[in-house]
Amino acid sequence: MIVDLRLVAARVARGDDAAFRQIVEHTRAPMYRLAARLVGDLAEAEDALQEAFVDAYRALREGRYDGRSKVETWLYRIVTNACLDALRRRRDTPREASTEPRFDGLVSAEARVALRELDALLAALPPQERAALVLVAVEGLPAKEAAAALGCSEGAVEQRLVRARAALRARQIEKEAPHV
Template identity: 45%
Template sequence: MSARRDPEGGGEDEDPASGAGDRLLVVRAAEGDEEAFEVLVRRHGAAALQLAERLMGSRAEAEDAVQDAFVSAWRKLPEFRGEAGFGTWLHRIVTNRCLNLLRARRPVADLDTVPEPAAPGHRSSPVRAAESHAAARDLDLAMRCLSTQQRVCWVLREIEGRSYESIAHTVRISPEAVRARVFRARRVLTEAMAAWR
């Protein structure tokens, strides 16, 4: 089960023993203890990869982003002040790494090139499975049509459940700008997925 951030983005709802364990591991890792850092990687790697995959839309790119994020976290550990949980801090590093990669990426699809889904026919299990796969593919294509900032804000809000203030802090824009980008992303995705309603 992944840790959830509080509505204000000030930390994570963690098992107190786990949070205390993270603090000790961070201190040891900051002093150069590689085994302590490996435990942190095992604890937080799956959640970091899930976030990166949602942001990047590609497992391979997500794995690269998370690996880079962990290298960056290792280097920045002496700067970690513990104002938020280690998981929250790591999520910020992963998000920023993904933002940089997405900004460098050229757009792969135009909204006009998103294929129309086939008309629904007989509803047997294989057909439902195929439709589900096609809808997921169309959503992925629609997500690629969003601007980098829209995609990141939408994923952090709608999938990760982060507050507007927390997202604003992570991507370094105002909460109002986050709201606007999430609104525009919702509109684009709603239009792109209208055939699936």
């Protein structure tokens, strides 16, 4: 069943609080995947996603979604911002040992290992470069949608991608170089 999320968002804006559940149900999986890839920690991703959905609900109720972009693109921006905030908090405060996610049974051991490997690769990137790379190279968003999600121009997204890829190549070369 195809759901027109713009119509659902309009219902939420008019006071139909129950309609927000449709938005969450329709977008939860890709938004959680994005959050997990951006922060590299499943529990932190869950927290960032919950924060993002609360922010989205408030924004809809306050009329701050204008309908010019797809609801999914708008949510990508909110989730990305919540994740960037989480990364800043992580940088500014000592990080406790990671706990297992509360999404019992939904994440396989292979997915956890892959997420750790991806996080290790992306950890050295500045948050904005990491976000651009995840949105475009991992999530498959076109540069235009990634720009909307990041609140910048397409050119800025392309520039961040070039810098991120160069940093990853340099890291790979460094890793492969013989140690003397």
